[in-house]
Amino acid sequence: MEDIKIIEVKRSILEDNDEDADKLREELAAQKTFLLNLMSSPGAGKTTTLLRTIEKLKDELKIGVMEADIDSDVDTRAILGSGVRSIQLHTGGMCHLDADMTRQGLKEIGSEDFDLVILENVGNLVCPAEFDTGAVRNAMILSVPEGDDKPLKYPLMFEIADVVLINKCDTLSVFSDFDTEKVKERIRMRNPKADIYFISAKTGEGIDNWCNWLRKQVAEYKENI
Amino acid sequence: MEDIKIIEVKRSILEDNDEDADKLREELAAQKTFLLNLMSSPGAGKTTTLLRTIEKLKDELKIGVMEADIDSDVDTRAILGSGVRSIQLHTGGMCHLDADMTRQGLKEIGSEDFDLVILENVGNLVCPAEFDTGAVRNAMILSVPEGDDKPLKYPLMFEIADVVLINKCDTLSVFSDFDTEKVKERIRMRNPKADIYFISAKTGEGIDNWCNWLRKQVAEYKENI
Numbered sequence: 001m002e003d004i005k006i007i008e009v010k011r012s013i014l015e016d017n018d019e020d021a022d023k024l025r026e027e028l029a030a031q032k033t034f035l036l037n038l039m040s041s042p043g044a045g046k047t048t049t050l051l052r053t054i055e056k057l058k059d060e061l062k063i064g065v066m067e068a069d070i071d072s073d074v075d076t077r078a079i080l081g082s083g084v085r086s087i088q089l090h091t092g093g094m095c096h097l098d099a100d101m102t103r104q105g106l107k108e109i110g111s112e113d114f115d116l117v118i119l120e121n122v123g124n125l126v127c128p129a130e131f132d133t134g135a136v137r138n139a140m141i142l143s144v145p146e147g148d149d150k151p152l153k154y155p156l157m158f159e160i161a162d163v164v165l166i167n168k169c170d171t172l173s174v175f176s177d178f179d180t181e182k183v184k185e186r187i188r189m190r191n192p193k194a195d196i197y198f199i200s201a202k203t204g205e206g207i208d209n210w211c212n213w214l215r216k217q218v219a220e221y222k223e224n225i
Numbered sequence: 226m227e228d229i230k231i232i233e234v235k236r237s238i239l240e241d242n243d244e245d246a247d248k249l250r251e252e253l254a255a256q257k258t259f260l261l262n263l264m265s266s267p268g269a270g271k272t273t274t275l276l277r278t279i280e281k282l283k284d285e286l287k288i289g290v291m292e293a294d295i296d297s298d299v300d301t302r303a304i305l306g307s308g309v310r311s312i313q314l315h316t317g318g319m320c321h322l323d324a325d326m327t328r329q330g331l332k333e334i335g336s337e338d339f340d341l342v343i344l345e346n347v348g349n350l351v352c353p354a355e356f357d358t359g360a361v362r363n364a365m366i367l368s369v370p371e372g373d374d375k376p377l378k379y380p381l382m383f384e385i386a387d388v389v390l391i392n393k394c395d396t397l398s399v400f401s402d403f404d405t406e407k408v409k410e411r412i413r414m415r416n417p418k419a420d421i422y423f424i425s426a427k428t429g430e431g432i433d434n435w436c437n438w439l440r441k442q443v444a445e446y447k448e449n450i
Contacts, residue, residue, distance in 0.1 A: 041267045042350050042379065043371025070351065072377035093381070095320065095351035123378065124351050125267050126295065126320035145370035145393065146268025152297035153348065154267065156318070168370065174399050 004073045004080070005087045007108045009101040011094060017131055021099035024106075024134030029225045031112040034218045035102075035119065037135035039157065041150075042123035044143040045167040047075045048201035049210075050118060054082045056211040061115040061218060066105040068097050068122050075120060085109060096127040099134040116218055125150065129157040137217055143168040144178050151186035158190035163197070165210055170200040229298045229305070230312045232333045234326040236319060242356055246324035249331075249359030254450045256337040259443045260327075260344065262360035264382065266375075267348035269368040270392040272300045273426035274435075275343060279307045281436040286340040286443060291330040293322050293347050300345060310334060321352040324359040341443055350375070354382040362442055368393040369403050376411035383415035388422070390435055395425040 028035055040046050047067075054063055065086040067075040070093055079086035089105045091097065097105075102119060111117050119135065121128045140161040142150055145168060151158045158164065164187050172178060184196055195213060199206035253260050265271050272292075279288055290311040292300040295318055304311035314330045316322065322330075327344060336342050344360065346353045365386040367375055370393060376383045383389065389412050397403060409421055420438060424431035 041348070041371075042375055043266065043368075069378050071380050072374070074374050074377055093355075095349075122351065123266070124320075124349055126347065126349050127352065130318075143268075143370065145368065145396070146266075149297070149299050150267055152299055153294050155296050171370070171396070171399055174396055 004076050005108065006073060007087060007089050007105060009089050009091060009097070009104045011092070011098070011101065017098045021132035021134040024099045024103050025136065028111065028134065028136070032222055032225060033111045033114055034116045034221050035106070035133070035135040036116065036214070037119050037121055037133045037138045038141070039121045039128045039138065040123060040141035041125050041143070041146055044123070044141045044146065045201045046120050046123070046141055047078050049141060049165060049167060049199065050079060050120065051082055052201050052204060052207045053211060053214065054079070054084050056207060057116070057215065058082070058084060060215070062113060064109045064111065064114040064117045066109055066117065066119045068120060070094070070122065091122060094122070095124050096122055096131045097133055098131045102133040115222070125154040125157045129160050136221055137162045139163045139165065141165045141167050142183070144171050144175050148178050148183040148186065151183070151190050155190055158187055158194070161191060161194050163195045163213060166196065166198045167201055169198045169205055170203045229301050230333065231298060232312060232314050232330055234314050234316060234322070234329045236317070236323070236326065242323045246357035246359040249324045249328055250361065253336065253359065253361070257447055257450060258336045258339055259341045259446050260331070260358070260360040261341065261439070262344050262346060262358045262363045263366070264346045264353045264363065265348060265366035266350050266368070266371055269348070269366045269371065270426045271345050271348070271366055272303050274366060274390065274392060274424065275304060275345060276307055277426050277429060277432045278436060278439065279304070279309050281432060282341070282440065283307070283309060285440070287338060289334045289336065289339040289342045291334055291342065291344045293345060295319070295347065316347060319347070320349050321347055321356045322358055323356045327358040340447070350379040350382045354385050361446055362387045364388045364390065366390045366392050367408070369396050369400050373403050373408040373411065376408070376415050380415055383412055383419070386416060386419050388420045388438060391421065391423045392426055394423045394430055395428045
């Protein structure tokens with residue numbers, strides 16, 4: 001079995017995370033590396049969505065993945081099977097990553113080798129939204145079984161998301177009280193600018209639209225730096 | 226439409242939350258009030274499970290409910306329809322409740338009037354596990370769509386749970402990779418003493434077993450104080 005690289009990232013002692021996140025964005029721009037911060041509740045399908053995304057984009061872009069969790073390496077094992085470089089970040093019990101913790105991971109994975117590094121943040125709809133990781137874009141996943149009321153309850157997460165993926169759409173007939181129009185209204189109430197895509201990482205539905213969005217973001221970033 | 230009582234609970238300035246939680250347990254014991262702390266990921270089914278629980282137990286026990294959320298009052302509205310007293314606690318962006326925030330809610334709801342007060346904590350598998358609320362028992366819900374690997378990734382939540390409810394069992398055929406034996410093994414690895422019940426708050430399956438557990442806990446508590 002392949003060795004999993006596990007990095008114990010240490011909590012930053014810096015007082016101003018926002019300032020440090022801006023600094024990290026400059027460091028990444030110098031490397032021409034696009035960092036995507038992917039957030040969701042536990043079990044919303046971050047890793048499965050990543051596997052689909054890698055499958056679609058790995059021939060066009062050099063992709064690296066950093067899997068953050070409090071414990072375990074199950075997600076990193078899953079990603080390694082896709083053929084891209086992947087490392088596991090352990091947060092020592094912490095509920096989120098800040099910019100310096102993200103930087104520790106980027107150094108270990110060797111971010112200068114990649115066009116696109118995806119950080120899978122800790123599964124949590126609250127705390128990760130409060131800490132800028134230094135990413136160029138924030139993506140979040142809301143899964144159908146969680147319900148269409150989540151933008152009402154977790155405002156900040158939806159406010160800071162540049163794109164919202166509504167995953168597990170193949171189960172809309174099972175979770176028939178999930179209202180696809182209402183959820184869009186509620187997301188737009190929090191964040192009128194967020195792009196919204198309905199996907200099923202399981203069946204592949206909607207993955208092309210999401211990958212087109214991501215491809216375009218990376219291209220525009222590389223053109224403008 | 227009925228007026229919803231919304232309490233803005235303030236973060237505690239106490240340094241030692243564990244000590245304060247023990248003090249709160251003594252205060253509740255003097256009132257003979259059993260406090261249950263109910264935790265889960267966003268959308269795992271805390272409120273629907275509560276509605277089933279209230280329906281089953283409200284003729285035997287005087288029940289009050291405190292709904293904690295960062296924003297919105299959707300859960301309190303749902304509970305009020307069941308005929309029991311319910312208040313909404315807003316955490317001011319905080320990802321969890323500590324003992325003093327819980328005390329502020331108990332004062333507002335009038336905990337001395339109840340046999341059982343249920344605190345529905347903020348939907349989050351990380352932070353609420355770190356803060357003792359002063360509850361007599363901790364219950365947590367893991368829902369089938371979240372996956373059977375959650376005890377590997379969120380160790381502390383499973384370590385501190387006295388009982389784990391595995392909800393949305395009516396969707397086991399849809400989420401066919403959820404392994405009911407493996408999830409039990411993984412929960413027991415974290416916490417050999419936790420009781421485990423498979424339920425569906427939607428269909429009512431398993432609710433009797435869970436309510437028997439809760440009824441017994443409350444009875445034993447009342448006998449022994």
